[in-house]
Amino acid sequence: MSTATATRSVLAQTRREQGRLGVLLVAPALALFGVFFLFPLASAVFFALTSWNGSTPTAPFVGLANVREMLGDPAVWHALGNNLQWVLVGTAAPLLIGLLLAVLIWSGVRGVLAYRLIFFLPFLMPPIAIGIVWGWIYDPVNGWANRLLEAVGLGELARGWLGETGTALWAVLLAAVWSYTGFVVVIFLAALQNVDLELVDAARIDGANAVQRLWHVILPQIVPTFITVTTVTLVGGFSVFDIVFIMTGGGPGNATAVLGTYAYENAFNFSRVGYGTALALLITVLSLPFVVALNRVQRRLALRGMGGGAP
Amino acid sequence: MSKRTALAIATLVAAASALTGCTGGVAPSASGDSNTITYLIAQPDVPENLEKMRQEIAGFEQSSGITVQLDVLPREQLHTVLQTQLRSGSGPDVFSYDTGPGFAGVLADAGLLHDLTDAYAQNDWQIYDWARERVTFDGKVLGVPDQVETLGIFYNKELFAQHGITEPANLAELDAAAAKLKAAGVIPIAFGDQEGWQGGHLLSMGLASRIGSQGMTDLVEGRVPWSSPEVVATISTFFDEFNRKGYLPESATAIGYDNANALFYSGQAAMNATGSWLVSDIINAADFEVGFIPFPGPDSRGIYAGGLGAGTFVSATTPAPDAAVRFLDWLQSPEHAVFDVTELQSIPAFPVDTSGVDAGPLFTQVLEQTSKMSSGSGDFGLNIDVLTTNQFNEAMEGGLQSVLTGDRSPQEVADALQAAFEQSTGS
Numbered sequence: 001m002s003t004a005t006a007t008r009s010v011l012a013q014t015r016r017e018q019g020r021l022g023v024l025l026v027a028p029a030l031a032l033f034g035v036f037f038l039f040p041l042a043s044a045v046f047f048a049l050t051s052w053n054g055s056t057p058t059a060p061f062v063g064l065a066n067v068r069e070m071l072g073d074p075a076v077w078h079a080l081g082n083n084l085q086w087v088l089v090g091t092a093a094p095l096l097i098g099l100l101l102a103v104l105i106w107s108g109v110r111g112v113l114a115y116r117l118i119f120f121l122p123f124l125m126p127p128i129a130i131g132i133v134w135g136w137i138y139d140p141v142n143g144w145a146n147r148l149l150e151a152v153g154l155g156e157l158a159r160g161w162l163g164e165t166g167t168a169l170w171a172v173l174l175a176a177v178w179s180y181t182g183f184v185v186v187i188f189l190a191a192l193q194n195v196d197l198e199l200v201d202a203a204r205i206d207g208a209n210a211v212q213r214l215w216h217v218i219l220p221q222i223v224p225t226f227i228t229v230t231t232v233t234l235v236g237g238f239s240v241f242d243i244v245f246i247m248t249g250g251g252p253g254n255a256t257a258v259l260g261t262y263a264y265e266n267a268f269n270f271s272r273v274g275y276g277t278a279l280a281l282l283i284t285v286l287s288l289p290f291v292v293a294l295n296r297v298q299r300r301l302a303l304r305g306m307g308g309g310a311p
Numbered sequence: 312m313s314k315r316t317a318l319a320i321a322t323l324v325a326a327a328s329a330l331t332g333c334t335g336g337v338a339p340s341a342s343g344d345s346n347t348i349t350y351l352i353a354q355p356d357v358p359e360n361l362e363k364m365r366q367e368i369a370g371f372e373q374s375s376g377i378t379v380q381l382d383v384l385p386r387e388q389l390h391t392v393l394q395t396q397l398r399s400g401s402g403p404d405v406f407s408y409d410t411g412p413g414f415a416g417v418l419a420d421a422g423l424l425h426d427l428t429d430a431y432a433q434n435d436w437q438i439y440d441w442a443r444e445r446v447t448f449d450g451k452v453l454g455v456p457d458q459v460e461t462l463g464i465f466y467n468k469e470l471f472a473q474h475g476i477t478e479p480a481n482l483a484e485l486d487a488a489a490a491k492l493k494a495a496g497v498i499p500i501a502f503g504d505q506e507g508w509q510g511g512h513l514l515s516m517g518l519a520s521r522i523g524s525q526g527m528t529d530l531v532e533g534r535v536p537w538s539s540p541e542v543v544a545t546i547s548t549f550f551d552e553f554n555r556k557g558y559l560p561e562s563a564t565a566i567g568y569d570n571a572n573a574l575f576y577s578g579q580a581a582m583n584a585t586g587s588w589l590v591s592d593i594i595n596a597a598d599f600e601v602g603f604i605p606f607p608g609p610d611s612r613g614i615y616a617g618g619l620g621a622g623t624f625v626s627a628t629t630p631a632p633d634a635a636v637r638f639l640d641w642l643q644s645p646e647h648a649v650f651d652v653t654e655l656q657s658i659p660a661f662p663v664d665t666s667g668v669d670a671g672p673l674f675t676q677v678l679e680q681t682s683k684m685s686s687g688s689g690d691f692g693l694n695i696d697v698l699t700t701n702q703f704n705e706a707m708e709g710g711l712q713s714v715l716t717g718d719r720s721p722q723e724v725a726d727a728l729q730a731a732f733e734q735s736t737g738s
Contacts, residue, residue: 054398055422140562141570160562163505165716245391251507252564253713268394269701271420 048278053271066278076279078254079262082169083286086176086258087237093177094233095226098184103214105185106192116189119182127179131246134175138162162248165255172247172256176240184229191225192218227298231291238287259283345631347378348638351393351403353386353621355655356592363654371641377634387506387568390414397423397626404629405638410445410456410622411697413704418624419448425625428452430636436643439685442660445619445697455639456660457651458620459681460587462516462694468600470497470581478604478612482548485607489558492581499558501580503566504715507708510550511696512616513584514711516606517545519692520613527616527693533736537728546721550714564712572596586694587677588620591656594671601673616692617684619660652678660685699732706731 048066052059070076105115122130137144138161146158161171195218203217219226241260244250250257250265257265259279267276350368355361361383368379382403384392389408396402397418408415418424428451430436431443438456446454471477471488474495479485489499504510518527522541529535530542553559560566560574568585575583576596583589584606593601605613623642625635641647648663656674658681665678683689696704710724719727 053420055420138565139567139570140565141560141574160565163562163565163716165718249507251505251709251712252716253709253718255716255718265705268391268398269417269705271417 044277044281047274048281050274052273054267054273055271059274062274066275069275070278070282075254075257075262076259076282079257079259080286082256082258083238083240083283085169086173086240087234089170089173090176090180090237090240091230091233094181094184095230097177098181098229099188099226101181102185102188102192103218106189112189116186119185121182122179123183123186125179127242128246130175130179131243134171134178135162135247138171163252165252168248168252169256172244175247176243179243180233180236184233187225187229188222191222195221223301224298227294227301231294234290234294235287238283346376346634347380348405348629348631348634349380349382349403350638351382351384351389351406353389353407354383356589357595359595360591360655363650367647367650367654371638375634375637375641377637379638394418394423397421400628402626402628404631405623405625405635407457407621408454408624409697410454410619411699412448413696413699413701415446415454415622415624416448417701419451419453423627424448424453425627425629425632425635426451426453427455427625427636427639430639434636434640434643436640437661438643439660441687442619442685446622446624454622454624455643456619456622457642457657458588458622459617459658459660459685460620460694461615461617461677461680461684461691462512462519462586463584463603463605463615464500464516465575465583465585465589465593466602466604467575467578467581467597468602470578470599471602474581476581478602479607480612482607482609486556489553489582490556493557498560498574498580499582500553501571501574501583502559502563503568503571504563504712505565505567507712508696508704509568509571509585510711510715511704511707512586512694513549513606514545514707515616515692515695516584516613517549518542518695519616520606520608520611521545524614524690524692527695531693531695531698533732537732538722538725542728543721543725546711546714546724550711551721554715559715564715586620587681588657590674590677593673594656603673603676614690614692615680615684616694617681618691618694618697620697622660700735702735703728703731 047059049061049063050059051062051065101119105112109115125133136142140146140158140160140163143161145161146155149155149158159167161167199217199221200213203213208216239260240258241264244256244258245261245264248256250261259282263276263279263283265276266272266279352364355364361381365381368381371377372379393402393406393408394417398421402423408418415424431438431452436455439459442456442459443452446452446456466478470492474491474497476488476491479488492499502509502513515527518530518541521544522530526535526541530537530539554563560571560580563571566574571580572583572585572589572592574580576593578599587603605615607613623639625632625639629635643659643661645664648659648661649665649668651657651659652663652665653668653670656670656677658678662685668678670678680689680691684691695707699707706727710719710727713719714721714724
């Protein structure tokens with residue numbers, strides 16, 4: 001056997017062993033992915049094609065009947081409208097408020113750690129607790145919201161915030177924005193640590209004002225983080241359930257119903273697990289294009305070398 | 312067959328088995344011990360009652376050797392949390408839940424309840440026939456009814472006297488009384504409908520006095536449509552007219568049940584339209600004399616609506632069915648029934664000797680009414696939501712909230728009720 005042949009043989013064996021090692025290393029992650037993502041997804045798709053009521057041993061296959069019903073169900077369109085409002089405002093508000101607060105803290109305020117803690121604390125609270133506490137705040141009899149309005153001379157604005165069709169969704173949304181903004185602040189603060197201060201100083205010397213420095217110098221360096229936070233918030237807007245369920249249960253009437261609460265109502269209150277699952281899948285399907293698009297933007301920016309690094 | 316092919320087939324078979332396995336019911340219940348049961352109830356309105364119940368149950372534990380783990384959930388969470396728990400197999404062994412097709416019926420349809428038909432026969436349980444019907448689904452008795460109740464208006468006797476108001480003998484008098492109270496700065500009727508079910512109770516009261524017990528039976532059994540003028544008029548009177556006149560608290564759909572009761576206890580509101588289960592709470596919280604009257608009819612004093620409230624049920628997957636049945640048997644013992652009446656002001660759905668019970672005037676009145684109702688000697692309307700399906704109840708509760716918020720008219724809601732009734736009964 002020549003030296004070259006022996007070398008090739010050793011290389012081939014090494015590659016095989018590396019391949020085996022690779023499979024072994026990836027196997028746990030693949031197994032977890034299969035068990036906790038692929039299998040539930042396959043189950044969801046399966047049940048969405050059935051009229052299962054949650055108790056019978058078999059699930060009658062109905063094909064796309066649930067999808068057809070969804071398209072003609074006015075309650076779905078109403079809930080979807082509420083979801084879209086939630087996605088728009090529930091994404092934009094925490095991003096804008098969070099970015100401004102993060103930049104303010106980053107630009108030299110004393111006690112950064114304390115601010116981080118204060119802003120992040122609401123995000124650590126379970127949505128159930130947030131819902132209950134904000135329910136007390138909005139209470140028309142003893143709630144602080146109305147008392148505060150009365151104290152500052154705006155008593156005529158006092159109302160049952162969660163009980164009126166025109167205000168209920170926005171009142172719940174405000175509670176959600178309050179709880180989520182802290183998360184955005186902390187993530188942006190982490191990203192701002194990687195911003196090149198020399199560029200900011202140079203812009204200042206060149207006469208750029210605070211808004212110009214933020215828009216033209218700071219923001220481009222944290223774009224990947226911005227996109228990541230946008231993606232997470234946006235998906236949360238489609239899948240929102242807990243805080244609405246706790247604060248209003250979708251009421252009054254069905255004024256605050258979102259796809260999540262409507263899916264729950266069908267699956268658990270009406271024992272229509274098949275239809276409820278189809279509605280839950282609709283949430284996933286609606287979120288996907290946004291996630292893919294934002295992911296592509298992020299990748300393109302990364303290729304162009306933009307961003308001070310994602311957190 | 313290559314190893315790869317065999318592996319692929321095995322994987323597919325495993326996946327298919329797992330998928331079909333998903334449709335096969337729920338896992339065993341929480342306690343896992345045949346001599347220990349978990350017992351879930353709604354948080355009592357009076358906190359001290361929970362301790363009384365613990366002590367009472369301790370007596371059963373001592374005499375039976377069965378351990379009972381008593382858990383509580385806020386009343387408003389019981390419907391949502393319990394159902395999810397039972398479906399996931401982590402629910403309690405024995406639990407309190409509302410009766411009728413819209414509540415326990417949903418659990419029965421989902422196969423989540425243990426069949427107690429044999430237990431009834433073996434233990435000779437003396438539950439009233441009409442009450443047992445409310446927990447019977449597809450010919451199987453699936454629960455033990457344990458709360459007979461009436462619906463009407465509690466009123467603050469001192470406030471009534473202070474403003475020169477007597478018990479209203481008809482709807483016009485109720486209107487006049489409410490107008491007088493409002494003019495004096497008192498909220499006429501403490502009504503909060505944030506949860507939604509309170510609206511159904513109020514509709515029951517209004518209909519009971521407007522169309523009588525037979526009229527309500529005709530509605531519930533589908534002989535008269537829910538879109539009929541009487542239903543529209545009843546919805547219109549309370550949810551539209553009374554609301555617009557300011558007889559209810561502002562933004563009633565934003566006020567929860569407990570807060571509405573608090574308005575009554577604090578003397579801010581003069582009347583409270585709800586059920587007799589609140590007597591215990593009223594006795595503890597109100598420092599004024601309270602009367603209880605039916606919601607008036609257009610031309611009469613009216614009749615009370617009434618029926619069955621909660622019942623006790625056993626999870627289909629309990630590992631301790633025998634212990635659960637012994638516990639249910641003890642719950643129906645004469646001694647425990649007297650405890651229910653005297654300590655909790657709760658009225659069981661079987662004959663109880665209350666001759667020696669010192670109940671106070673308000674509860675004595677309720678006891679007399681429920682006794683008449685249980686024996687079939689009085690005229691009582693029906694409490695709608697424990698007799699109708701979940702779909703109907705959702706339409707009723709959401710619809711009545713929509714009238715309060717001004718988004719829908721009484722006629723639209725009545726039409727929606729009829730549509731929901733037809734849809735849920737397949738008629």
